[in-house]
Each structure stands twice: as structure tokens, then as C-alpha cells.
Amino acid sequence: MPTTPPALIAVPDTLDFGNPPATPAPAGRRWQPQAAHWAALSIASLLLLWWALTASGLIAPLFLPPPQAVLAKFGELLDGGYMDATLPQHLLASLQRMLLALLAAVVVGIPLGIVIGVFPLARHLLDPVIEFYRPLPPLAYLPLIVIWFGIGELSKVLLIFLAILAPVLIATAHGVSSVSQLRRQAALSLGASRWQLLRHVILPGALPEIITGVRIGLGAGWSTLVAAELIAATRGLGFMIQSAAQFLVTDVVVLGIIVIALVAFALELGLRRLQQRLTPWHGQHH
């Protein structure tokens, strides 16, 4: 198992930006700070700054609650709850919506993306529709969604689904169409049927991009979750944050934000690992 998580920005650790040249490592080298140490340092300083700002009284707790208050709130919410549900229950409600929407987006987006990627006619016909809906802010069509589909779970999941769908669909179509022509020709010369071509060449070839699409989609999904939970929710992290904000309970707001960031980050890391495992050739030079 790899020990350091893959970094957000895939940058080599030593960059050839002038001197000194990359030195092949001498045998026994001294301890050097690693990426993880710097990250820890960075997070620690942020926390310290936060604590100092609030402890000094420069910022009122109403505007920014001190870290210890948020931590205390965390303990409280673990079983005490806020707005008739505990933090795990809010989290679970949100996760359910996210995963349901993700599942639907994958089930719809990947096959549709393949069809668009493989058949130019399908692309010509669907392109305008996708182009139209893609840049639309979910909040803009939220009123229509409510008018059309009500305020139940369907509307919430649908909103998140729509946010995830576009990236998945577009990445799939692009991935499928950018599978090397050479590889397609090679498989055909080895006697592949159309179905075998799809199954053994096009799908695996598009897989890295498809997973990237899912990662981007998930990000868009999180952004939309809170909007979705504007719709008459009774549970969910977004609902919790909004209600707390309305009652000016800032520590719950900050806590909710931190939980969302952590969960989103964990999911993203999981997907990156999955990508590394499923498509180890991705990013290799050949």
C-alpha cells in the first residue's frame, strides 16, 4: 500500500528549473523533510492562526468560532444532534444522495458517452443538448426542478445527478474517441468483432478518462449537494449548515464545512487510488 497520498497537483518533486542538476542519490542520505511533513506543517500553522485570531478576541465567535468550540460541537453533535439528527445521520443522508446520484450518473453517462464517442451521428444530435445544459448553474434550474419534480428525494438526487452527469458523459465520449486509432486497427487486424473491439480495446482505453470524469463529476456533485438540500430537506450536511446559518450557530456551520471538505477529500483520494490500481498505465509515457 502506498504511504503518501497522491498529491493534488501532479508535480515532480524536483523540477529542472535551473541549477542544481538532478543528482542521482548518493548511498546514505540524511533525513529530508517530505511532502507529508510540509503539509502537516502547513495545516498546523493554519490551525494555529485560526486559534490565535479567535483567542486574541480580534474576531468575535459569532463570525469565527474558535477551533476548540468547533471541536466541542463535534463531540456534542456526534450523539446529541442538531436539527433532530446527529452528525453521522446528517452525513449519511448526504452520502446516500451523493452515491445514488453518482450511481445514476455512471449508469446513464458511461453508456451514453460511449454511444456519443463511437457514433458521430449521436454526437451531432446530442451535442447541442449537452452544450446547452452543461454551463447551467444548478441553482438556476432548481426552481424548475422543484416545480416539475417536487421537493422529495427525487428532486435532490436529480439535481446532483445532473451535476455529475455532464463531466462523466463528456469524459467518456472524449476518452472513447481518443483511443488510439492504431490500437483499434491492430485489434481489427487480429480479427476483433465490433463488440470485442468495444470490450477489449475501446473501454479499457477510455477507462482512465472515464475515472477522471467521475472524479470531476463528484466535485461538481458536492458543489450541488448544498443546493439540493435547499429543497425542503430534514437531514443532510447541507441542510445542517443552512439551518445553523439561519440560527446564526456559526460553529455548526464551520463544523459542517470541515466535514464536507474531509469527506470530499477522502472520496477523491479513494478514486485516485482506484484509478492508479485500475489503470496503472495511465500517465506512463508509452
Added chain:
Amino acid sequence: MPTTPPALIAVPDTLDFGNPPATPAPAGRRWQPQAAHWAALSIASLLLLWWALTASGLIAPLFLPPPQAVLAKFGELLDGGYMDATLPQHLLASLQRMLLALLAAVVVGIPLGIVIGVFPLARHLLDPVIEFYRPLPPLAYLPLIVIWFGIGELSKVLLIFLAILAPVLIATAHGVSSVSQLRRQAALSLGASRWQLLRHVILPGALPEIITGVRIGLGAGWSTLVAAELIAATRGLGFMIQSAAQFLVTDVVVLGIIVIALVAFALELGLRRLQQRLTPWHGQHH
């Protein structure tokens, strides 16, 4: 000037998916439908479907106003206005916010991205911060932004700015760091100073990715615009849509959505053209 807009999904028009093989064109070929024709057909059928659905009375105008009603509304709003402002005024207010935020994101994001891309230490320190804020739904921190920065233009532009910043920053850092090592070495061997390396090799090499980052960022910006205009706006497309939704004036909602889609699409097309013009080598095999 190119006549057909670049397609969303960059897929070749003929894909080698089994037979028949790509035929080099015979001399005088017959008229064949082009991408633009199919797109027109697709849009026309959508409009027809919309019209048929509403004309048949299957869907009440409250749920989906007929196209002619939306068109009529368009004419009305051109000078009559809705919520004390005409459509162009709403559009202008939103565009101003978008462009201001975009400008700020570019001015902050590109230099910061370069620093992160070039200096590993900066990346290690800033990565956690970016990782934390990137997946955060703007609506989640909207309450904090309002409490901290008020309900003026600052809060609105800040919210959009934050949405655009992450993609621009990440794309820049990634673009900078993925400039071919060979090219960097070549420039150094030709006597480039660090500054010249940055100016003549790293920046042009990263430019395609930077522009892509701006494109993605702009998409994120549109998604956030409506959230931003939740904050006590008196003008703006998002404000217009929300107010109309509050009064169940569905035709204005639909009109607003169409206007946003068209404007977003136009901006996206403009950026793609800019990208083609500024970085014609992008996507070339060499």
C-alpha cells in the same frame, strides 16, 4: 475565419469502429449533412417537442410555459423589465460580476499557480489549503461569506472569484510543471537565465493548460453566479430567475436559463477561439 464552431467533444468525424475503412474523398462528392446541420436539426426537434408538449395542453404553462410565451416575454423584458430592471440590465449586472471575478482569479491564480508549479516547497505548503477549499460547495460557505463580508458586491464577486480561482490555479500549476523537461534543458543549454526560462519556455508551454483552466473556471463561475445573487441582489440574471421563481413566473425562469446558457456558451466559444489562436500547437502531435 472558421465557420463551424469547435465542438464540445473533440471527436473526429469518422471513427475507425469497424467497417467501412476511411475512404480518401473522390473528386466530385455529393452534398452531405455536416455537423452544423445535425445540430440545427437537433435544436429544431427540441423546440418542436417543447411546443408540442405545451400546445397539446399535456403540461400546464405553470410547469412549462410554451416557447412562444417565453419569446414574448423576451420582447417584453428587453425594455419593459422585470424586478425594476430590463433584461440587458440584469445581464450586464451578472456579466460585470463574472468578469470582475474572472479578472481577479486570473491575476491571483496564474502567478500563484506558477509559484506552486515551479517551487516544490510552495506546493507542499499550499497544497493542503487548496485541497481543503477546492471541494467546498460555494453555498456551504455562503453564510460565512455573508457574515464576514456583508451583502454588497464584494461578497458576490468574492464567491464567484473563489469558484474560478481553484481551476485556474491548479491548471496553471499543472501546466507549468508539465512543460517538457527536454525543452527546459534545451533552453538552459542555450544560455537562458531563470527569468528567460520562465518567460520564453515555461509560460508559453503552460499557456494551453492555463487557458483550459480559465475555461473550466468560467464554468464553475457561472454555477456560482446564481448562488452569489442569492445575496440580496437587486439586479442580475440569477436574481431575476430567483425572483421570478418566487412568484411562480415560470416563463421568466425559463427565459433566464436560456439567456445564461447562451451567454455561457458564447464566452466558452470565445475562449476556445482564443486558445486556438494563442496556442495553435496545442493538440498537435508534436
Added chain:
Amino acid sequence: MLQVDKLGVTYPGQSQPALHQVSLSLARDELLVALGPSGCGKSTLLGVLAGFIAPSQGRVLFAGQPVTAPGVERAVVFQHDALLPWLNVHDNVAFGLKLQGADAAARERIVADTLRLVGLADVAGKRTWQLSGGMRQRVGIARALASRSQVLLLDEPFGALDAFTREQMQQLLLRVWQQSQRGVFLITHDIEEALFLATELVLMSPGPGRIVQRLRPTFNQRYRAGEDVRAIKSDPAFIALRESLLHSLFRQRHEEAA
């Protein structure tokens, strides 16, 4: 087996044809080599034979039937390798047999044999991106050899190999060709390689791509009769023919330049 009749290919939007009036035939026991400078249409010709490109004029027949699509009877080794990175070396070589639903035991035997032949038995489990350029090219060759093709179409298959491995692969090709009774169409721009391998050699020239010279060298026969490679290649007859071909090529280029 393969029959090319007055073939012409013009790429869309190009004024000059990439191929013009090219006629060829390839029998089961022939090793046809196309030699020519960069851009003279060699890969285009191979694309037509493989069924990737449809002719603009003329026709291509395989066993009497027009070629309209790629097919399992015509295996291709590409100029730039076209391996599947999600499969390891073994699975890349087994790919064609698997597609055709070959019996697993037979498949394993064939794959193992072929990997041994190309000297890759050790790396059967490696991923393709862990190989050097020369190894990758050999995987591509093995994949074509392992398939149930009747014709091998090879586009500069030995370009990325060093002199030693290159000569080994040339000898391997001769052996396989002889044993398996498959027709071979080989593209190269290495004159020595062309002379050594060909039973028939066509010299091509660009602008438009066409055949300008046909030869029937016999060095291949001498090698099969047991003569030493190095001896053949330093034979004055070999060197003379090499120089004459080089001369033709140079004259071509000078005429072009003029």
C-alpha cells in the same frame, strides 16, 4: 494470395496522390520488400493492404475477394507500436488468439513458443510500458506471428532495434516465413535489410508515390542454404547492389531537389 491492381490513393484535400498506379502481387512463398525514402507512400500502401484505407482507384484482392476491411488473415506490425497497455506482454501476444476463441492450452503453447522466438520469455509478465523500445517492437512482432494470419504486413518493424537485435530479428523473420508458409510484405528504408530479406524488392519514389524499380535478390536463398550472414553482407555482389540502390535513391532525391 494478395493482388494489387493499378492502385491509387489520394488523401482528402491533397492535390497529389499518395499512391499512383501501383501494381503488386504477393504469393504464399514470397517475401516482398518495399524500400523507399520517407513519405513515398509505403505506409499508405500497407494501410490499403491491411484494409485500413480504401483505394481511390484500382483494387486489392485477397484470395480473389476484394479487401474492404481489416481481417484476421492479414496480421499487421505497425511502424509505431500499437500494443495494449492494459495487458501484459503475454496477454498482448495472446490477444488475437483469445479474440478468435482459440483453445486455451493451444493458445498457451503458441504464446510461449512465440515469446521464446523473439527472446521475450523472461518478461512475459511485464507491463508494456516497462519495456525498452526494442522490446516493445518485438512484442508487436510476436503478436502478429502468434495470430492465425496468412499474410504478415510489417511496417519498419526493426526500426528501433540496435544492430545486433536487428540482425537476429531478420533471421527470425526468415525462419518464420519459411516454416509457416505465410506471405510477408515488409517495409523498410534500410537498403541492406531489404536486400538481405527480399525475394522481391520494389523501390518506391514519392510525388506521387509509385514503384520505380523491381528487383529479385537471391541473398535470402543463400542464407537459407546455410551461408553465413556476415559473409553474405560483405560479399562484393551484395555491396555492389547496395551501392547501386543507394545511387538510385540519391539520384531520385537530386532530381527532386532540382
Added chain:
Amino acid sequence: MLQVDKLGVTYPGQSQPALHQVSLSLARDELLVALGPSGCGKSTLLGVLAGFIAPSQGRVLFAGQPVTAPGVERAVVFQHDALLPWLNVHDNVAFGLKLQGADAAARERIVADTLRLVGLADVAGKRTWQLSGGMRQRVGIARALASRSQVLLLDEPFGALDAFTREQMQQLLLRVWQQSQRGVFLITHDIEEALFLATELVLMSPGPGRIVQRLRPTFNQRYRAGEDVRAIKSDPAFIALRESLLHSLFRQRHEEAA
């Protein structure tokens, strides 16, 4: 001018050194050629000379000073071209002079001359991705030639060229080397090329990368004295030396395999 002393390079995480105890020297009037099979460390050696890679053992001196970074006095032509696609052919060639703030008129003259020398005067305004592989390689050569370097380091600069252009470029290199009084370090795995060009030839061998043989061929001199290229290359002495080198290479590989 360039002095390499007991150089060793071990890549991070590798157990075997990529270079081991390599010593060399290159004077202003020398054309040093490194010949060897793929993976024997040729590019690594060039990387150290260029200042891209720091030695693990030993040292490299340029004009008595240790080499620690790339520098304008050592121009490099890369194995895979490293042109700047945002500049056209002319501007790529002018790039080094521009960085050094050369006078515009002088710069234009040098660029025009160099482009003419490599046969690219016609395409000065083209974008690099509009060129064929061989043309791109020549732009890379022109860029190095146009710079104010005292040493040229070339990594298989003629690999993508067809036989004709290749021979032309070899002759060009000889001419430039002779006129400009720059030391040249050239990597190749073409034995004929190595023999024809070198004033000193080192044969390298992998595992670990090292020098196994040193030669001082004289064919280059004969060419400069006016003898015809083709005549030199078909001279029995040339062929004999070629065969002997090939033999060394083959013996190496056989020993390895054993």
C-alpha cells in the same frame, strides 16, 4: 576543453550504475563519437557533459572548471527533438542568440546562413509541427549550430533521417566542425556513421555502462582531403573495420546473453 575523469552515475533506486569509471577528453579539434547498443549509457554520459545530470562519482571539467549546470558554451542536440512549438522554424533557430541578446542584424545573418546549411531556408516561417520528422531533427541541429557554443553535444541527431539526408547531414557536420573549431561529441548506434565521422571513437557496453574499446579512425581525414564519400565507405579497410566493430558488438551481446 572537456575533461571527464572516472565518471560514475547511479540513478536513484537502481543497484547497477548506468555509467562506471568513464574517462574521456575532448579537444577543440576533435570529433568524439560514442557508439554502443541501446541502454549502454550514451545519453546518460551526454546528460552529464551537458550539466543535466550530476555525477555520482568522478568529475567533469570544462576549460578547467567543474560542470554543474547547463551552459551556453555546450550546445545540445537531443535524441528526441526539443523544439519550442510556439516559435516558428526561424525563431527556434534564433532562440539562443536572442536569449544572449545578440545584435539583430548579426542574428538574422547567422540564422539565415544556418537554415540554408541544413536545407531549411524554404520553411523558415513554418510551425515546427508542420515539418516531417527529419526536418524537425534538422531544426534542432541548426539551433545548436547557430548558438555561440564551443562544444556541440549530439544525441543520435540523424536517427530520423533517410539514407540520403543522413549522408548530407554527416557531411555538413564535418564541414561545420572543421570551420568553427568547435569540439563535437556525437552519439550514434550506426557503425558506419561512427567510423566515417570520428577522429576518436569509443565503443561502450552496458551493465554497467563503460568504455570497452577506443579507436582513432582516419576516414574523416580522407574525406576532408577530398576523397569521395561513397568511395571511402566501400573501401575494404572501411568495411573490415566495420565488420570488426560489429563483431565486438555481437560478442558483447552474446556474452551478456550467456
Added chain:
Amino acid sequence: DDGVTIAFQTGVDPSKVAQADGDYEKATGKKINWRKFESGAEVIAAVASGDVPIGNIGSSPLAAAASRGLPIQTFLVTGVIGESEALVVRNGSGISKPADLVGKKIAVPYVSTTHYSLLAALKHWKVDAGKVTILNLRPSEIAAAWQRGDIDGAYVWEPALGKVRASGKVLTSSAEVGKWGAPTYDLWIVRQDFAARNPDFLKQFVSVTGKVFERYNKDPKGFASNAANVAKIARLTGSKPEEVTALLPGNIYPSLAEQSKLLQQPLVKAVGDTAAFLKSQGKVDSLQPSYTPYVTNQFINAALR
């Protein structure tokens, strides 16, 4: 001077006529930027940020904000809420009596007076609030959800109230709930720093409001049927004119003299009770030792002088 930004809501009351006529601007001599908000919670966030010094909210959001220590003061009452906020159940929802509410979906804007009134009414009816699905919807969304039949009931104000009443039945209203011991008020609040610096502005503001209320209280029927008045209120709130006419008499608009007394112990107690109730419901997590600092009759008294 950019003028003064004031947050208002869409509740129906006579002072909207003064607002429409520009009386406040005339009396104070300042430019006023009127901003419309959908509920008290949104007003509170705007006031908390410091961008909006004066806002119109209900007593329930006031209790929540005061419990968090927001530096605000109540200086004027715009109405003792009566019929203008009501719990309406949809025709066909199967609700005819309070006990039927169990398991049904009732929408309110969170933190608002109606949220509080609903909870108080349920308590009065001894219906377990945990067994009723209480949804957080903004008034506009309530109207939309109602049209679709997504909710069974809503406790809301204008303009949504008019829309839902058209196809529903009023189960109770804030007039009744107030009698059960949980009165609610619409109020004007001001940031304490602004109040300290602009006493005169507030005095003028109060007296303009007082004058309209006087006009109304003299002849409620006449005021409410005066087409010009109705049109002004309808435009500012988005209600239908006939709804305005019907709802205006639903509330009590105390005169300034009455307010002088109301804005002392009675209102402090009402706010304190509201806060305590919200805390018992788990909506706010701490209480102020005293709510006296959050209520002042100083500006009323100044205007009366």
C-alpha cells in the same frame, strides 16, 4: 453618503404605504436603499455582516439572534401578528383536526415567527413535533411546492399565504396561537452602533411609521379598501390586492403610545420566552441572562416627545 440600507420583508402592514410614498426619505432627509428579503433569517445574516443597519424581522429570529449576542436592538413594532400568518392545510390532505398532522409534511421558513408559532401550536395541541415532518422552505418555494401537492400544509405569510389559502383551509392563525401564550411580533431592529450614531434618523423613522398606523387605526376599513393604498402594498409585497384588503385588519398595529409600554417588559418577556422555547426545541444552544438590552423604547419616546 451612500444613504442607509434597510431590509424589509413582504408581510402586509400599513407602513408599506409610507415606504411606497417615500415618506421615510422625506422625513429623514437621507437616501434609503430598500432591500427585500424572504425571511427573518436572511435579514439577520445581512444585519450581522454590518452591511444593513436596520431590518424588519419577526420576534422569533430576534430571539435567535439575540441569543447569539448579535449587537442589535428592537426599536419599533410593526405589528402584533394575527391573521396575517396562518397554518393552512391543503384540500385533500386528509387533515381536518390537529391530531391528523402526525406523519404529514408541513412547511415553514426556519427561524421565522411561523416556525415558532407552528411549534407552539403543536405543543398546545399536544402533538409530538418529532412526528410531524417540518420542512424548511422559503415562502416562494412553499407556494411552488403547494401547487404540486408536495406538502400537506404550511404556516406562512404573504404573498404565499394568499396562494395557499386559495386551495386550502386555515387550521389556526397566529392570533389564536398568541392567545395560547405564544404571541409573535413583526419588529424593526437596528444595529447598536448605528443607533448610537443616528438617534435622529431612528426618531424620524419611528414617527413616520407612527403616523401611518394612526391613519390606519382611525379608519381601518377605509384604509384597507382605499385602492391607492392597496396597490402600493400589493406592489411591494407581491400580493394580490384583494388579499391585502383581507389581511390588513388581521394584525394589530399598536400606536406609538402603546408601543412605549410594549417595548419594555412585555416584549422582553416575549423574546425571552421565545428563546427559551427554541432552546428547549434544540434550535439554539444558549440563552442570554437577560434580553433587556435587545429591546428599547428610547426612539419611540423621543418621537412621542
